[in-house]
Amino acid sequence: MALLMLPIALSACAGGGDDSRSFGLFDNKPDPPQSFPANYRTELLAFMKTYLNNPVGVHEAAMAEPVMRDVNGKMRYISCLRYSARESDGSYREPHERAVLFLNGRLDRLIEKAGELCAGVALAPFPELEKMTR
Known part of the structure; x- marks a missing residue:
């Protein structure tokens, strides 16, 4: 009997009479402007050192400057x-x-x-990635 009353109790909590409040599962706030990642090369090298099983001896490293792209509806x-x-x-x-x-x-x-996110970007050599050590 208690299990049948649970959905009614939860629906009462979610649907108040006050229309100024909204209930949602996802964040509907506007997306704040994004700042340019000034230290992107340094941060990426630190990340790759832990991401790769062996960061020594990377070949053919190339990277593009950061650009704004739509990722799941957010820039x-x-x-x-x-x-x-x-x-x-x-x-x-x-x-x-x-x-x-x-x-x-x-x-x-x-x-x-990467797919479409990297379509049309200009890659430039990234020698720092090739020179990584453990």
Whole structure:
């Protein structure tokens, strides 16, 4: 009997008579303007040192300057990265292309399937990634 009353009690909490309050599961606030990630190269190198199993011996490293892109309906700075990391057996695979997402001027995450986020960007050599040590 108590289980049948639970949905009624919860619906009473969610639906008040006051129309000035709204209830939602997702944040509907406007997106604040994003600041340019001034230290993006340094932050990315620090991140990649922990992200890669072996940060030594990266080949074909290239990176694009951060640009604003639409990511799930929000404008974010994205930088694109291409590299070929050394495998555990010493071999190299084809270069990986990743998108690096910045939020409020700071590195937020690495997106493994860059796809359209990196379409048309100009990559430039990123020798600092190739010179990483443990």
